Amino acid sequence: MEIRWNTKLYCLIGQPINKSLSPIIHNNIFKTLNQNSIYLAFNIEEDEIKSTIDGFKAMGVGGFNVTIPYKKSIIKYLDDISKEASIIGAVNTVKNHNGKLIGYNTDSGGFLQTFYDNNIDIKNKNILIIGAGGAAYAIASSLAMEGVNSINIANRTLENSILLERNINKINNEIMTKVVNLSLNNLNKKKMDIIINTTSLGMYPLENMAPLELNGFSSNTVVYDIIYKPCETRLIRDAKAREFKTFNGMSMLLNQAILSQNIWGNLDKKINIEIFKKIEGILPNYIE
Numbered sequence: 001m002e003i004r005w006n007t008k009l010y011c012l013i014g015q016p017i018n019k020s021l022s023p024i025i026h027n028n029i030f031k032t033l034n035q036n037s038i039y040l041a042f043n044i045e046e047d048e049i050k051s052t053i054d055g056f057k058a059m060g061v062g063g064f065n066v067t068i069p070y071k072k073s074i075i076k077y078l079d080d081i082s083k084e085a086s087i088i089g090a091v092n093t094v095k096n097h098n099g100k101l102i103g104y105n106t107d108s109g110g111f112l113q114t115f116y117d118n119n120i121d122i123k124n125k126n127i128l129i130i131g132a133g134g135a136a137y138a139i140a141s142s143l144a145m146e147g148v149n150s151i152n153i154a155n156r157t158l159e160n161s162i163l164l165e166r167n168i169n170k171i172n173n174e175i176m177t178k179v180v181n182l183s184l185n186n187l188n189k190k191k192m193d194i195i196i197n198t199t200s201l202g203m204y205p206l207e208n209m210a211p212l213e214l215n216g217f218s219s220n221t222v223v224y225d226i227i228y229k230p231c232e233t234r235l236i237r238d239a240k241a242r243e244f245k246t247f248n249g250m251s252m253l254l255n256q257a258i259l260s261q262n263i264w265g266n267l268d269k270k271i272n273i274e275i276f277k278k279i280e281g282i283l284p285n286y287i288e
Contacts, residue, residue, distance in 0.1 A: 008037040009059065010264065013052060014067030017041045022065060024286050025257045028279050035266060037062070046073070053077045053101065063095045063264040065257075071134065078103045087171060088141045090134065093260040104263050107135070108142030110256025111226070114247050117255075117273075120222065124149045126191050128180075130211040131198035132160040135226060137167060139196060144168045150176035152187055154212070182212070189216040197225040202233030210234040214242055222246070228253050229287050254279055 012022045026039035044052050049070065056064060066074045071090040075081060078094065081103035085091045091103035115122050125148050129136055132155035140151055151168055155161040161179040168177050180187045201211040202225060210233070214223075223239035228249035232240075239246045254276055261267040267275065 003038060004036065006036065008035075008062045010037060010039045010062050010064060011056075012039070012041040012065045012067060013044045013049075014041075014070060015043055015045065017043050017067065020067065021253065021283065021286060022067075022257065024283065025254065025279055026261070028282065029257070029261055029267070029275055032275060032278055033266065037266070044070075046070070049074065050077055056096070057099065057101065061096055063093070063260070065260055066092050066094065068134070075103060077101075084108065084145075087145070088138050090138060092256070093263055095263050095265075104260075105138065106256040106259035106263070107138040107252075108145075109259050110252045110254075111139050112142050112146065113255040113259070114224070114251040117251070117276075118247075122194065123147050125193040126150045126152070128152045128154065128184075128187065128192045128195045129164075129198060130154050130196065132157070132164040133198060136164055136198040139198060139226075140164060140168050141171055144171040144175055147172070148175060150178065152178045152180050152192070154180045154182050154184060154187075156182065184212060184216075190218050192217060192221060194222045194224060197223075197227070197233075197235055200227070202227050202235055203229065208234060210238060214238050214244070217244075219243065225249065226252055231284065231287065250280065250283065251276075254283070 010026060012020060020041055023039050023041050030037045071092055074091050079100040081091055085103050085105040088105050088108060090105055093104040093106050095102050127143055127148050129140055129151060132153055143151060153161045153164055165177045165179055168175060197211050199211050201209045207230060222245045224247045225233050225235050226249040227233050231248055236246050236248055258267060258272050258275060
């Protein structure tokens with residue numbers, strides 16, 4: 001690509017960003033679409049956020065993504081946020097709309113898109129979420145808005161599980177919620193339709209660890225580990241050995257990026273699947 005005076009700039013801010021695959025994904029999208037745009041990643045300190053945002057406005061940056069640890073703190077620097085971002089309480093995508101910065105959350109939509117793409121109806125399903133951090137909030141919020149039957153939360157810290165449960169109830173008080181212990185001895189495993197791991201268990205240096213054992217779950221259980229590096233965590237391997245349907249975090253990563261491009265106005269939704277398949281094919285080459 002030849003960078004010219006009118007090349008449109010998009011970017012990522014966070015701390016740290018050195019392992020991010022976002023520049024690979026978005027620049028390959030621009031290349032596929034033959035767009036005169038470039039995507040860069042910037043490592044920003046917390047006390048530099050305001051000046052960075054002011055600079056983006058002055059330069060007319062088309063949009064940007066926000067990653068940890070600024071998905072919540074970025075909100076106060078924006079002109080407005082979407083309803084979904086307000087419900088979740090976090091922003092990961094910002095659009096420059098005629099000089100006004102509008103915040104969105106595509107993490108939740110990227111997560112749900114995996115089920116849509118695979119024709120899995122999650123309405124009235126029973127969900128087990130492992131973990132209660134930021135990713136769990138976005139995922140649980142999207143599940144609550146989608147109208148699942150129940151959400152069960154297993155996390156190392158009981159207080160965090162309770163806070164997540166309260167947040168789910170605020171969004172949809174018709175969903176049954178339950179805090180379960182990590183041993184899962186107070187959970188009816190046979191009734192669980194979907195297991196979602198939102199913890200780091202399975203990533204380096206914990207590759208040989210899994211957040212739970214799969215004994216006692218139904219053979220129809222779907223296992224979704226949002227980790228994408230490695231592509232196959234121990235949890236995914238264990239689930240495949242039992243012939244459970246499995247998904248890793250790659251689809252969520254790609255779909256949230258595609259949804260960001262939709263928000264910025266660069267992608268027609270009709271070619272989302274085509275873009276997904278193309279980027280999915282090359283991305284493993286960049287995973288160490």
